[in-house]
Amino acid sequence: MKIGFIGLGIMGKPMAKNLKKAGYNLWVNNRSRGPMEELANFGCVPATQAEIGEVCDVVLTMLPNSPQVREVMLAPGGVAEHMKPGSVYIDMSSINPVASREIAATLAERGIEMLDAPVSGGEPKAIDGTVSFMVGGKQEVFDRMKPLLLTMGASAVRCGEVGAGNTAKLANQIIVACNIRAVAEALTLAKMAGVEPELVFRAIQGGLAGSTVLNAKAPMMLSGDDRPGFKIDLHIKDLNNVLDCAHAVGAPVPMTASVMEVMQWLHAQGKGQLDHSAIAQYYEALSGAKLRE
């Protein structure tokens, strides 16, 4: 089975490496040359997007958002025009589920199957091959592709038809954003009340407040490490998709809207390239208290 991989960014590059390590034949493409050369040295075949479409049985993309996915796949001369009927397209980007369904419908006309399979876990889990896949698409296609996904991830759960993966990812991003903000609000209160946030973090880890966010992000807030990880600007992109989807289906998302405003403020302060744990800096600005030692 020949695999194409388009989009070798923070997440895509280590995921492609994990596929190669698992023994797959990999054709790779990226907007900039650096990651392609790195993967060529790793035994992958650098290729144009058209070549990938022609050669590969399965094409994977890991791109920033819906417009980039549409461009790569559906633009005149794009990948879809080169793919064979019966081949499979798996989009691992986090995009608007409405866009996923539209792209799948266009591909279906050409006899190409599609899964939307966005991931959660960030760069460390991409490197470890332990991301979580949230998948939408036909059961039969999912069953066939699951072993491929599990070379890059620890879990892959099918949530429904195409678009369901990205809908689950929106839910994921709501919870992550709100929980990060809650951790920042809570630790700031502790600090201002004269209690060491580091000790509070350790005391509450084992109880009902415990979470992957708490374990991953509280230490970053406390040490002042705001290297991404996952950038504020990317989370803003995801929350835009949440709000678009919510408005379209009439879902109430006041908490998401509020945390979106916090992230927009951070973006306006020039902090959009920082890790989303930098939400703590909103509370530091409001309170004058410093979580970071």
Place this chain on the structure above:
Amino acid sequence: MKIGFIGLGIMGKPMAKNLKKAGYNLWVNNRSRGPMEELANFGCVPATQAEIGEVCDVVLTMLPNSPQVREVMLAPGGVAEHMKPGSVYIDMSSINPVASREIAATLAERGIEMLDAPVSGGEPKAIDGTVSFMVGGKQEVFDRMKPLLLTMGASAVRCGEVGAGNTAKLANQIIVACNIRAVAEALTLAKMAGVEPELVFRAIQGGLAGSTVLNAKAPMMLSGDDRPGFKIDLHIKDLNNVLDCAHAVGAPVPMTASVMEVMQWLHAQGKGQLDHSAIAQYYEALSGAKLRE
């Protein structure tokens, strides 16, 4: 060492049983007779509060809030008047940290040491003896009492001087309340977007959205099981303490204030005795969508 235990409610009763099972001699007191008789049959000594004060080397309380703790300990004829100098008082109630410090100051005048040691984990962990203690008080007293606490809990972390335990608990309750609300908002969006919330829950569990709240509360939201657990009205009590503390120290807590309003609405709907996962019912009322099958 003779131990007194006052307050045998949902949390207190199983915690007292765990102390007794661990071999401690236990004098017990409760406002209503039922739990005292149950624990008498379990080998504990039913006693008045005055007797507990006179007899015991360590007195524990597990009460609803600051006024009850003040009443039991500091009212004329209260426990403090009967306790010996050199004895230790451990308040495991979740109360305002300002009240903890005031009570400790009064006890100190009588030569009585105090720890504030609120817990997280709820009834199941109280029964299993695996609650998390967040502790404030002198290091020496904490070191001496830690084995006692660990017969009821899986962890006990000292966060600072008296009041620090309850400050950590406030931080804990902010994170728990906000995370429950985020889970409800996220699952409601998924449902309205046509994706099964149960599958979304399973898909996101392993990623950055994963948390103790998600694992414990999403299944309750999805099954319609709203038996407490931890009641809305008790969480309102804790968030009142959060807001009081935040206002006193000037900490910004807009997210907590917002989730407090959701809980107050649920209380006004007559749902204050339900588990705090009933926050999902706020979203169901707004959206018309039913998470519960």
